[in-house]
Amino acid sequence: MTELVDTRLNAVRHHMALESIHDWDGVMATFVHPYYEMHFSGAVYDGEAAVRGYFTASRTPFPNLAPETIAIAADADTVLVEFWVTGTHLGPLELSGRTIEPTGKTFRVRGAATFEFAEGSDKIVCERSYFDPGAILRALGIV
Numbered sequence: 001m002t003e004l005v006d007t008r009l010n011a012v013r014h015h016m017a018l019e020s021i022h023d024w025d026g027v028m029a030t031f032v033h034p035y036y037e038m039h040f041s042g043a044v045y046d047g048e049a050a051v052r053g054y055f056t057a058s059r060t061p062f063p064n065l066a067p068e069t070i071a072i073a074a075d076a077d078t079v080l081v082e083f084w085v086t087g088t089h090l091g092p093l094e095l096s097g098r099t100i101e102p103t104g105k106t107f108r109v110r111g112a113a114t115f116e117f118a119e120g121s122d123k124i125v126c127e128r129s130y131f132d133p134g135a136i137l138r139a140l141g142i143v
Contacts, residue, residue, distance in 0.1 A: 004120070005074045011122040012072065012079045012115050020066040024055055032123040039130045061094075061102070062087035070110070079115040084108050085131060089140050100142055107139035 011030060018026040028034050034051040037044050045054045059065055065087035072081045086108045093100040111131025118125050137143040 002076075004122070005076065007122045008079050008115075008117055009072060009074050011117075011124065012081060013069070015115070015124065015127075016067050016069060016081065016083070020068075022055070022059065024052060027051075027055075030124050032118045032121070032125050035126045037126060037128045039128060040133050057094075061089055061091045061100075063090055064088050067111075077117065079117075080112065081115070082110070082112045085111050085136070087136075093142075095137075095142070103140050103142075105140045107136050109135040109139060 015027060015030040018024075018030070028048055028051070033046075034048045035044075035046050036051055036054060043054075045051045065085065067081075068084040068086060070082040070084060072079065074080070086106070088106045089100075089103045091102055093102075109131060111129060113127055113129045115124050116126045116128075117123065134143065
Protein backbone atom coordinates (compact mmCIF):
# COMPACT_ATOMS: atom_id res chain seq x y z
CA MET A 1 0.00 0.00 0.00
CA THR A 2 1.27 3.47 -0.81
CA GLU A 3 1.73 6.25 1.71
CA LEU A 4 -1.10 8.25 0.06
CA VAL A 5 -3.52 5.31 0.35
CA ASP A 6 -2.61 4.92 4.04
CA THR A 7 -3.13 8.66 4.54
CA ARG A 8 -6.54 8.47 2.85
CA LEU A 9 -7.60 5.50 4.97
CA ASN A 10 -6.69 7.48 8.07
CA ALA A 11 -8.52 10.54 6.73
CA VAL A 12 -11.72 8.50 6.40
CA ARG A 13 -11.30 6.99 9.87
CA HIS A 14 -10.86 10.53 11.22
CA HIS A 15 -13.86 11.83 9.24
CA MET A 16 -16.12 9.09 10.61
CA ALA A 17 -14.86 9.63 14.17
CA LEU A 18 -15.73 13.32 13.82
CA GLU A 19 -19.23 12.40 12.60
CA SER A 20 -19.64 10.14 15.66
CA ILE A 21 -18.91 13.00 18.07
CA HIS A 22 -20.81 15.53 15.92
CA ASP A 23 -17.80 17.77 15.34
CA TRP A 24 -19.26 19.37 12.23
CA ASP A 25 -16.47 21.93 11.84
CA GLY A 26 -13.98 19.07 11.87
CA VAL A 27 -16.05 17.10 9.34
CA MET A 28 -16.16 20.11 7.01
CA ALA A 29 -12.37 20.42 7.23
CA THR A 30 -11.94 16.89 5.82
CA PHE A 31 -13.39 18.01 2.47
CA VAL A 32 -12.09 20.11 -0.39
CA HIS A 33 -15.77 21.18 -0.69
CA PRO A 34 -18.42 19.41 1.45
CA TYR A 35 -20.42 17.06 -0.77
CA TYR A 36 -22.59 14.05 0.10
CA GLU A 37 -24.67 11.81 -2.17
CA MET A 38 -27.28 9.56 -0.55
CA HIS A 39 -27.99 6.69 -2.91
CA PHE A 40 -30.90 5.40 -0.84
CA SER A 41 -32.87 8.61 -1.48
CA GLY A 42 -31.10 10.26 -4.38
CA ALA A 43 -30.47 13.35 -2.23
CA VAL A 44 -27.36 15.42 -2.86
CA TYR A 45 -25.95 17.83 -0.29
CA ASP A 46 -23.60 20.23 -2.06
CA GLY A 47 -21.75 22.78 0.03
CA GLU A 48 -21.28 23.45 3.71
CA ALA A 49 -24.77 24.87 4.34
CA ALA A 50 -26.46 21.89 2.67
CA VAL A 51 -24.31 19.34 4.50
CA ARG A 52 -24.89 21.05 7.85
CA GLY A 53 -28.61 21.02 7.05
CA TYR A 54 -28.45 17.27 6.44
CA PHE A 55 -26.67 16.78 9.79
CA THR A 56 -29.31 18.85 11.59
CA ALA A 57 -32.19 17.00 9.93
CA SER A 58 -30.74 13.55 10.58
CA ARG A 59 -29.62 14.26 14.15
CA THR A 60 -32.88 15.90 15.29
CA PRO A 61 -34.72 12.56 15.55
CA PHE A 62 -31.52 10.64 16.32
CA PRO A 63 -29.16 12.89 18.33
CA ASN A 64 -26.73 10.04 19.03
CA LEU A 65 -26.62 8.83 15.40
CA ALA A 66 -23.16 7.46 14.69
CA PRO A 67 -21.31 5.19 12.27
CA GLU A 68 -19.30 2.21 13.58
CA THR A 69 -16.75 0.89 11.09
CA ILE A 70 -16.99 -2.82 10.23
CA ALA A 71 -14.40 -2.89 7.44
CA ILE A 72 -12.40 -0.39 5.42
CA ALA A 73 -10.44 -0.81 2.19
CA ALA A 74 -8.88 1.38 -0.47
CA ASP A 75 -7.50 1.44 -3.95
CA ALA A 76 -5.53 4.28 -5.46
CA ASP A 77 -8.48 6.69 -5.69
CA THR A 78 -11.32 5.52 -3.45
CA VAL A 79 -11.88 4.35 0.12
CA LEU A 80 -14.78 1.98 0.77
CA VAL A 81 -16.21 1.60 4.28
CA GLU A 82 -18.77 -0.88 5.56
CA PHE A 83 -20.36 0.29 8.80
CA TRP A 84 -23.18 0.02 11.28
CA VAL A 85 -25.40 3.08 11.67
CA THR A 86 -26.61 3.25 15.26
CA GLY A 87 -28.90 5.63 17.08
CA THR A 88 -31.83 6.18 19.39
CA HIS A 89 -35.11 7.79 18.37
CA LEU A 90 -35.17 10.71 20.84
CA GLY A 91 -36.59 13.55 18.74
CA PRO A 92 -39.43 14.16 16.27
CA LEU A 93 -39.03 12.29 12.98
CA GLU A 94 -40.55 13.90 9.88
CA LEU A 95 -41.81 11.16 7.59
CA SER A 96 -43.96 11.64 4.49
CA GLY A 97 -45.63 14.78 5.79
CA ARG A 98 -46.27 13.49 9.30
CA THR A 99 -44.34 13.69 12.53
CA ILE A 100 -43.43 10.51 14.41
CA GLU A 101 -42.96 11.30 18.08
CA PRO A 102 -39.87 9.83 19.80
CA THR A 103 -40.14 6.12 20.60
CA GLY A 104 -36.96 5.88 22.69
CA LYS A 105 -36.05 2.78 20.65
CA THR A 106 -32.56 2.11 19.36
CA PHE A 107 -31.47 0.78 15.99
CA ARG A 108 -28.39 -0.69 14.38
CA VAL A 109 -28.42 -1.12 10.60
CA ARG A 110 -25.70 -1.93 8.10
CA GLY A 111 -24.51 0.52 5.47
CA ALA A 112 -21.59 1.37 3.23
CA ALA A 113 -19.98 4.49 1.84
CA THR A 114 -17.40 5.38 -0.73
CA PHE A 115 -15.07 8.33 -0.38
CA GLU A 116 -13.42 9.95 -3.40
CA PHE A 117 -10.39 12.20 -3.01
CA ALA A 118 -8.85 15.17 -4.73
CA GLU A 119 -5.96 14.10 -6.92
CA GLY A 120 -2.81 13.53 -4.88
CA SER A 121 -4.57 14.68 -1.69
CA ASP A 122 -6.15 13.34 1.49
CA LYS A 123 -9.06 15.80 1.14
CA ILE A 124 -12.45 14.23 0.35
CA VAL A 125 -14.36 15.46 -2.70
CA CYS A 126 -17.40 13.20 -2.31
CA GLU A 127 -18.92 10.82 0.22
CA ARG A 128 -21.54 8.47 -1.23
CA SER A 129 -23.65 6.66 1.33
CA TYR A 130 -25.56 3.42 0.74
CA PHE A 131 -28.01 1.94 3.24
CA ASP A 132 -31.68 1.07 3.60
CA PRO A 133 -33.47 3.77 5.65
CA GLY A 134 -36.49 1.42 5.78
CA ALA A 135 -34.36 -0.81 8.01
CA ILE A 136 -34.25 2.00 10.59
CA LEU A 137 -38.03 2.39 10.47
CA ARG A 138 -38.50 -1.37 10.82
CA ALA A 139 -36.08 -1.50 13.76
CA LEU A 140 -38.08 1.27 15.45
CA GLY A 141 -41.39 -0.52 14.79
CA ILE A 142 -42.68 2.38 12.70
CA VAL A 143 -43.34 0.28 9.60
